[in-house]
Amino acid sequence: xxxxxxxxxxxxxxxxxxxxxDVLGVSQTAxxxxxxxxxxxxxxxxxxxxxxxxxxxxxxxxxxxxxxxxRSSTLGFAVARAPEDVGSExxxxxxxxxxxxxxxxxxxxxxxxxxxxxKEEIALYRRWSEENRVDGVVVVDLRVDDDxxxxxxxxxxxxxxxxxxxPLGRIPSVSFDDAVAMRTVVDHLVSLGHRxxxxxxxxxxxxxxxxxxxxFTAATxxxxxxxxxxxADFTAEDSARATLAALAHMDSPGALVFENEVMAVAGIxxxxxxxxxxxxxxxxxxxEDSLICTAMRPxxxxxxxxxxxxxxxxxxxxxxxxxxxxxxxxxxPPSRLMIRGSTDPSVExx
Amino acid sequence: xxxxxxxxxxxxxxxxxxxxxDVLGVSQTAxxxxxxxxxxxxxxxxxxxxxxxxxxxxxxxxxxxxxxxxRSSTLGFAVARAPEDVGSExxxxxxxxxxxxxxxxxxxxxxxxxxxxxKEEIALYRRWSEENRVDGVVVVDLRVDDDxxxxxxxxxxxxxxxxxxxPLGRIPSVSFDDAVAMRTVVDHLVSLGHRxxxxxxxxxxxxxxxxxxxxFTAATxxxxxxxxxxxADFTAEDSARATLAALAHMDSPGALVFENEVMAVAGIxxxxxxxxxxxxxxxxxxxEDSLICTAMRPxxxxxxxxxxxxxxxxxxxxxxxxxxxxxxxxxxPPSRLMIRGSTDPSVExx
DNA sequence: CTGAAAGCGCTTACAG
DNA sequence: CTGAAAGCGCTTACAG
Numbered sequence: 001x002x003x004x005x006x007x008x009x010x011x012x013x014x015x016x017x018x019x020x021x022d023v024l025g026v027s028q029t030a031x032x033x034x035x036x037x038x039x040x041x042x043x044x045x046x047x048x049x050x051x052x053x054x055x056x057x058x059x060x061x062x063x064x065x066x067x068x069x070x071r072s073s074t075l076g077f078a079v080a081r082a083p084e085d086v087g088s089e090x091x092x093x094x095x096x097x098x099x100x101x102x103x104x105x106x107x108x109x110x111x112x113x114x115x116x117x118x119k120e121e122i123a124l125y126r127r128w129s130e131e132n133r134v135d136g137v138v139v140v141d142l143r144v145d146d147d148x149x150x151x152x153x154x155x156x157x158x159x160x161x162x163x164x165x166x167p168l169g170r171i172p173s174v175s176f177d178d179a180v181a182m183r184t185v186v187d188h189l190v191s192l193g194h195r196x197x198x199x200x201x202x203x204x205x206x207x208x209x210x211x212x213x214x215x216f217t218a219a220t221x222x223x224x225x226x227x228x229x230x231x232a233d234f235t236a237e238d239s240a241r242a243t244l245a246a247l248a249h250m251d252s253p254g255a256l257v258f259e260n261e262v263m264a265v266a267g268i269x270x271x272x273x274x275x276x277x278x279x280x281x282x283x284x285x286x287x288e289d290s291l292i293c294t295a296m297r298p299x300x301x302x303x304x305x306x307x308x309x310x311x312x313x314x315x316x317x318x319x320x321x322x323x324x325x326x327x328x329x330x331x332x333p334p335s336r337l338m339i340r341g342s343t344d345p346s347v348e349x350x
Numbered sequence: 351x352x353x354x355x356x357x358x359x360x361x362x363x364x365x366x367x368x369x370x371x372d373v374l375g376v377s378q379t380a381x382x383x384x385x386x387x388x389x390x391x392x393x394x395x396x397x398x399x400x401x402x403x404x405x406x407x408x409x410x411x412x413x414x415x416x417x418x419x420x421r422s423s424t425l426g427f428a429v430a431r432a433p434e435d436v437g438s439e440x441x442x443x444x445x446x447x448x449x450x451x452x453x454x455x456x457x458x459x460x461x462x463x464x465x466x467x468x469k470e471e472i473a474l475y476r477r478w479s480e481e482n483r484v485d486g487v488v489v490v491d492l493r494v495d496d497d498x499x500x501x502x503x504x505x506x507x508x509x510x511x512x513x514x515x516x517p518l519g520r521i522p523s524v525s526f527d528d529a530v531a532m533r534t535v536v537d538h539l540v541s542l543g544h545r546x547x548x549x550x551x552x553x554x555x556x557x558x559x560x561x562x563x564x565x566f567t568a569a570t571x572x573x574x575x576x577x578x579x580x581x582a583d584f585t586a587e588d589s590a591r592a593t594l595a596a597l598a599h600m601d602s603p604g605a606l607v608f609e610n611e612v613m614a615v616a617g618i619x620x621x622x623x624x625x626x627x628x629x630x631x632x633x634x635x636x637x638e639d640s641l642i643c644t645a646m647r648p649x650x651x652x653x654x655x656x657x658x659x660x661x662x663x664x665x666x667x668x669x670x671x672x673x674x675x676x677x678x679x680x681x682x683p684p685s686r687l688m689i690r691g692s693t694d695p696s697v698e699x700x
Numbered sequence: 701c702t703g704a705a706a707g708c709g710c711t712t713a714c715a716g
Numbered sequence: 717c718t719g720a721a722a723g724c725g726c727t728t729a730c731a732g
Contacts, residue, residue, distance in 0.1 A: 064709035067724045083451035093443035100464035102432035114450035263533035265645040292642045295615040414725035417708045
């Protein structure tokens with residue numbers, strides 16, 4: 001059928017390693033050794049081969065390489081979410097784009113796949129690993145008691161967790177310090193004089209959410225302010241519901257903290273329909289920043305993370321892990337709290 | 351080094367087609383034929399093989415398949431943009447997510463790569479094609495006089511253009527009808543009584559922008575209203591500049607049309623700093639919708655496209671092309687104009 | 701209808 | 717330091 005053996009078009013075929021060897025009168029082994037920087041051939045032969053490789057425009061056939069267990073020059077990225085949820089998370093795109101800023105320079109590809117569940121994600125990792133389809137994987141949305149680090153460790157597939165830490169330290173990670181971030185937010189609100197803070201939070205099954213919740217509880221306690229936590233999935237609808245629940249719990253929460261900007265926008269809407277003004281009656285903070293936070297009136301105070309840079313660091317670290325280096329868990333520089341009108345009326349300027 | 355031959359861990363190795371053949375006492379050929387639905391073996395043998403395949407949990411090694419010129423079960427998606435621009439385009443993520451909704455069910459992967467230029471994008475297509483790395487590619491950001499359709503046709507690599515039409519019809523496409531969309535917008539503004547409309551447009555080097563511009567000129571002419579077109583890249587900064595330029599050109603444009611919501615938000619900001627209110631002094635429409643349009647006050651009238659569905663259709667069509675079917679260029683259903691407060695104060699409700 | 705064999709383009713022990 | 721050979725896991729002519 002289509003895509004069969006003979007994709008016509010190009011005149012001369014692309015050169016194989018064997019062609020290089022034939023032209024130069026050396027063995028294929030020599031070519032392979034030169035290409036892969038292995039010892040065992042003279043410096044002069046290596047030079048001759050490498051220059052001929054460039055001259056003839058040779059590049060490796062990734063399928064052949066994969067079949068022998070060598071590099072595939074591809075990283076894998078699987079996400080266990082419904083496609084429509086993936087589509088609304090700017091975070092993912094920024095992460096991917098940030099990774100690409102590193103990968104494209106190294107001619108690395110990114111194999112991206114949406115899967116229905118963690119279980120299928122793990123099955124995919126097995127296939128990828130067995131087929132040498134990817135050299136390593138980026139893991140996101142780490143859950144509490146997540147099976148993935150164990151399986152990846154077992155498979156020996158290089159991996160990097162992005163956005164959380166493996167509590168058992170099996171797999172290295174790059175993440176923002178969620179505890180510090182939450183403390184920054186709470187401290188800001190306390191310093192403004194708020195005596196009650198509600199946190200419309202994501203699901204604590206996620207490791208990074210769990211950390212934020214812990215930090216929220218600790219920080220509000222230390223600050224001596226009343227605290228309430230409501231759980232919502234990451235959608236606008238559920239955030240509206242949770243916002244109402246938070247209002248009911250506390251007589252008058254002084255401030256509301258939302259997990260992300262989509263939830264914050266929905267929450268502010270809800271507050272308005274209940275006749276509460278922002279920041280007059282209630283202050284609002286989003287744990288994630290985006291264009292929408294500055295477009296709104298009042299602008300929304302938000303924690304600003306450099307997600308593009310985050311993706312770049314993640315890709316870099318994973319590449320190092322693939323190269324066999326000892327990669328350690330690493331935190332991104334602290335996120336900056338962008339103080340805007342939703343908490344501080346005095347910065348209401350355009 | 352890492353990722354070498356022996357990724358330990360798993361106990362028994364994964365079965366090969368040969369293992370199936372051995373267990374059943376048939377030839378590898380029989381197994382291959384059964385797997386690929388080729389004639390030449392008895393129905394009974396086929397059944398036996400297929401059921402053993404399921405029982406043993408066999409799945410194809412994609413590298414081995416690619417090496418023989420068969421399917422790779424992967425589609426390719428290359429984007430020639432700066433990583434930071436990719437990261438701010440929700441459109442891409444939605445497109446990718448929509449594609450995944452089709453692909454993940456078929457166990458297809460998506461190889462995503464950001465490249466610095468169209469030239470490198472073409473080089474990448476050549477490599478992908480030669481290595482059978484992907485079964486087909488999705489092409490976006492079609493330019494006027496774009497070389498890609500020609501090259502892809504030459505390579506015989508199945509391809510689908512998303513978001514524009516190949517003027518020469520070499521490659522099938524899925525797109526929104528940009529001309530109809532623009533007419534809908536202009537008609538709406540004319541019907542509201544605006545006598546002057548400015549279009550803060552993207553670069554006409556893009557095929558879909560060119561079509562929109564043509565339609566804008568035609569529709570404003572027919573409507574008998576004054577028209578101005580300003581060009582901006584897709585950033586907020588440049589939109590602000592272009593908005594000022596549009597104001598200077600026309601004594602009093604009654605309405606402004608922006609290429610996307612990021613540009614619209616920046617434009618509205620700019621108008622405010624110049625003391626023009628929306629929609630009091632000037633109406634505003636965005637050619638793209640997103641959460642931000644409903645979060646703003648006034649809400650922004652915007653053309654709403656179902657990008658998730660768009661991605662799904664694109665993936666479906668490309669899969670059909672890969673299967674050798676004759677895929678025709680296809681339009682998505684017309685986009686809906688979401689009329690909101692930025693053009694019509696009467697719908698200012700929350 | 702079925703089987704033995706060659707080949708895809710690499711890498712890697714193993715001999716020289 | 718170098719070469720001939722086997723092998724990765726498939727597919728596909730070619731004989732039976």
